Amino acid sequence: MNTPSNLIEKIFYDDDIVKKFTLATMIWALAAFLFGLIAALQLAYWPMNGNLEWITFGRLRPLHTNAAIFAFGGNAIFAGIYHSSQRLLKTRLFSDVLSKIHFWGWQLIIVAAAITLPLGYSHGKEYAELEWPIDIAIAAIWVVFAVNFFMTIRQRREKHLYVALWFYIATIITVAVLHIVNSIEIPVSFMKSYPIYAGIQDALVQWWYGHNAVAFFLTTPFLGLMYYYVPKAANRPVYSYRLSIVHFWSLVFLYIWAGPHHLLYTSLPEWAQTLGMIFSLMLWAPSWGGMINGLLTLKGSWHLLRTEPLIKFFVAGVTFYGMATFEGPLLSIKSVSALGHYTDWIIGHVHSGALGWNGFMTFGMIYYLVPRLWRTELYSKKLLENHFWIGLTGILFYYISMVTAGLTQGMMWRAINKDGTLTYPDFIETVVRIVPLYWIRALGGALFLVGFSMMCYNIYKTIQLAPADQKPEAQVVTRSGFDEISKSSHRNLEGMGLAFSILAFLAIAVGSIVEIYPTLSIHKYISADKIQEPYTPLEIAGRDIYIKEGCYVCHSQQIRPIVSEVLRYGKASTIEESMYDHPFQWGSKRTGPDLSREGKKYPNLWHYTHMMDPRSVTQKSIMPNYPWLAEKDTDFLILRKKLSVMKTVGVPYENELVANADIHAQKQALEITADLEKNGAPKGLEKKEIIALIAYLQALGQKGKMP
Amino acid sequence: MSENKDNGKNTENFHEYDGIIEHDNPLPTWWLWSFFLTIIFAFIYFLHYEIANGPTLTDELKVSMQEIEKQQAVNVTSSPTETEDSLKEAFNKDGMLNAGKALFESKCVACHGPLLQGSIGPNLTDKFWINGAGTRMDIVKVIRTGVADKGMPPWGSVLKTEELYAVAAYVVTKQGSNPPGAKAPQGQEAP
Known part of the structure; x- marks a missing residue:
């Protein structure tokens, strides 16, 4: 048979782009870890924000998570995908131009995020905080990446796609779908927009996105x-091809359904919660399929731990993956979630994944890549060894302290006396108890950063000592697999890039549609006898300040139907209460108490005093001061546009209110200011942000009317 | 269990990519079974809760709340009825004032000031009262149930009855203390 298999070709891989992404990974990792450490220190000791609004926890936390996931994780993925795909497909990347646009575009997006997040431009949706112009840029660059990748597959010299490529394909398709669907929003101004979804819709879409950002940005590409x-x-040989097949397809099919496990016991319809829980449980084995294949591939190479210490990072990374993917399903069981949700247990859980799995896998990959890319030896194996042990100690400090803090606080929140009252009715008691653990967590984070600094030095020296001549070397390749005739249908599928990609898309589409579609008609779930009033213009202004300052990263607005919650905060939250919330602000963590029924609980002056210095009303509070809220003016005029966008997305505002939104807001602001002044607050606050924020806080839980 | 049954026998189960050899070992039995078991469990769980009308989270809350309310009711009925005289007696117990002062300083000063002169909340040393007329019964009631409209939180679920009395007793002793910087009178003057 006349096949081209015998043809010997000389090609050049594009390793320059891999080098670029590798170095970017290192630089952004340093930023991400540093932001994380400062954030951790702020929780242990609140003045660590230096009284600077830009790095106060509510704004710093999104900066940290975005840097860790999209800057560090993203660049690592791109480096690894571009390096391995060329070799697995035996071809140079499709287009050097696209590769460069991809690289510089992504770095620009990161820089834009690093500027806008500290300035408070935020959607208020976790891991999707970036505002609409950046959202569009992300989508565009992702398409560039996708075109570059799929065209590379098209011109491959290896007929069959290796399992690594299956995971890359699933990643690229799913991240595109997630990002686009979750970012559908209507702009108000250049850096402000409102999502078209509200309340339970927004919650479901956001956590479908948020959970699967973990799945398809931090799991599948790293697998x-x-x-x-x-x-x-x-x-060593890969342990099992058929295990790869079974765990790949079950993983991508099941993962997409699991999002609602972030919303257990909320006002999300219960069928969706149940689906979220059971699909998370079913996800356990497919996740472990990856771990088994990883660890059994290493079986018999334990002697390498001494001669090739970078293997240690892989062993530990895969082990952390196994731990985190066991803990995930566990936390998705409703009764376990009742205890763990909103606590630091979750923070410990994600960091065992982020530091242990994503961090260590990336470190292992870079230690492997850099000497090969620069054609040299690693500068010091001893430093690598030290990095590993110090980093591992850091992760263990982090994880153990956070799980302890989470369990302690979870148990304290739910403790009820024999007489039917809460044992710890003061929320602050449950905070003070875990502050020492916040110090231990910060120590863990610091150790992880120290280890990483050693890596930076090691990599720097390695590159510095590399030979000067870095001219690309030609690789000799032959076409292979094109004449293989197989009886196995999956083997044949591996030879068909397009068909494989379409099937992967269908696998993730099923769960997405089944869960999201029903809630799009939110009115099915609203009881006609419960009337909800929309926020007033001033309250909308205040709500946007709440979002800007990132209040939602420490305060939830969702009372769960659990006895201890009802005793502490009042009756469980309803679907109606958030039906006009674009975006929803249910939150996912309670570093401070729930705020869904904060309205009218305290006088206006209490809120003013509290925002200026929380300790003047709650002695041991760890919340930072917000003095700038009393200095900055509210933009009243933009409220017309804001209300008009809100009206477009379905909030029933009267035309008159929209047209005169600023006048209504100013009137309400004067009322609040008058009350504040009467009770002794400073004069001249009527235009300040603090007044709008107080208006919003006083409206929380006050908008539901029973006829 | 024999591993690598057909290992290397045919190319079907033995691939190579960029020097990576891919074996085709069988799926671990324990792994396969744990997968099946989670699927079976998921199926039964869904049937029970979503198809066969198993209890919803709201149903479960109702049951637990009824239990708590029963406990709270026992507590209320077992405690003696309060009168102005019974409170007077209770307030005079030893150690009441010290306990009251300590509690006031940890929970109340933020709004009423260290000298009860008023700041966020009203002055508690004058004869003017926003709620009630400053009787012991009134003071205990305001502390216990709060005043939702005015931003006074209810302390009944936070403080035990004895503690509540202690705070009220402390407030009563500060009547007419005329602290410096007192907040202007609010509400009605008590007769």
Whole structure:
């Protein structure tokens, strides 16, 4: 048969782009870890924000998570995908121009995020905080990446796609779908927009996105990297091809359904909560399929731990993956979620994944890549060894302190005396108890950063000492697999890039549609006898300040139907109460108490005093001061546009209110200011942000009317 | 269990990519079974709660709340009825004032000031009262149930009865103390 298999070709891989992404990974990792450490220190000791609004926890936390996921994780993925795909497909990347646009575009997006997040431009949706112009840029660059990747597959010299590539394909398709669907929003101004979804819709779409950002940005691409770099570094065969098939398809199909496990016991319809829980449980085995294939690939290479210490990062990384994917389903069981949700247990859980799995896998990959890319030896194996042990100690300090803090606080929140009252009715008691653990967590984070600094030095020296001549070397390749005739249908599918990608898309589409579609008609779930009033213009202004300052990262607005919650905060939250919330602000963590029924609980002056210095009303509070709220003016005029956008997305405002939104807001602001002044607050606050924020806080839980 | 049954026998189960050899070991039995078990569990769980009308979270809350309310009711009925005289007697117990002062300083000064002169909340040393007329019964009631409209939180679920009395007793002793910087009178003058 006349096949081109015998043809010997000389090609050049594009390793320059891999080098660029690798270095970017290192730089952004440093930023992400540093932001994390400052954030951790602020929780242990509130003045660590230096009284600067830009790095106060509510704004710093989104900066930290975005830097860790999209800057550090993103660049690592791109480096690994571009490096391994060229070799697995035996072809140079499709287009050097697209690769460069991809690289510089992504770095620009990160810089834009690093500027806008500290300034408070935020959607108020976790891991999707970036405002609409940046959202569009992300979508555009992702398409560039996708075109570059799929065209590379098209011109491949290896007929069959290796398992790593399956995971890359699933990643690229799903992240695009998630990002676009979750970012559908209507702009108000250049850097402000409102999502078209409200309340339970927004919650469901957001956590479908948020959960699957973990799945398809931090799990599937890293599994792909594992399938390439672990057998490469250990020089061992991959354990099981059929396990790859079973766990790949079950993972991508099941993962997409699991989002609602972030919303257990909320006002999300219960059928969706139940689906979220059971699909999370079913996800346990498919996740462990990846771990088994990783660890059993390393079986028999334990002697390499001494001679090739970078393998340690892979062993630990895959082990952390196994731990986190066991803990995840566990936390998704409704009764476990009742205890763990809103506590630091969740923070511990994500960091065992982020530091242990994503961090260590990336470190292992970079230690493997850099000497090969720069054609040299690693500068010091001893430093690598030290990095590993110090980093591992850091993760353990972090994880153990956070799980302890979470369990302690969860138990204290729910403790009820024999006479039917709460044992710890003062929320602050439950905070003070865990502050020492916040110090231990900060120590863990610091150790992780120290280890990483060693890596930075090690990599710097390695590159510095590399030979000057870095001219690309030609690779000799032959086409292979094109004449293989297989009886296995999956093997045949692996030879068909397009069909494979379409199937992967269908696998993630099923769960998405089944869960999201029903809630799009939110009115099915609203009881006609419960009337909800929309926020007033001033309250909308205040709500946007609440979002800007990132209040939602520490305060929830969702009372769960659990006895201790009802005793502490009042009756459980309803679907109606958030039906006009674009975006929803249910939150996912209670570093401070729930605020859904904060309205009218305290006088206006209490809120003013509290925002200026929380300790003047709650002695041991760890909340930062917000003095700038009394200095900055509210933009009243833009409220017309804001209300008009709100009306477009379905909030029933009268035309008159929209047209005169600023006048209504100013009137309400004067009323609040008058009350404040009467009770002794400073004069001249009527235009300040603090007044709008107080208006919003006083409206929380006050908008529901029973006829 | 024999591993690598057909290992290397045919190319079907033995692939190579960029030097990576791919074996085709069988799926671990325990792994496969744990997968099946979670699927079976998920199926039964869904049937029970979503198809067969198992209890909803709201139903479960109702049951637990009834239990708590029963406990709280026992507590209320077992405590003696309060009168102005019974409170007077209770307030005079030893150690009441010290306990009251300590509680006031940790929970109340933020709004009423260290000298009860008033700041966020009203002055508690004058004869003017926004709620009630400053009797012991009135003071205990305001502390216990709060005043929702005015931003006085209810302390009945936070403080035990004895503690509540202690705070009220402390407030009563400060009547007419005329502290410096007192907030202007609010409400009605008591007769």
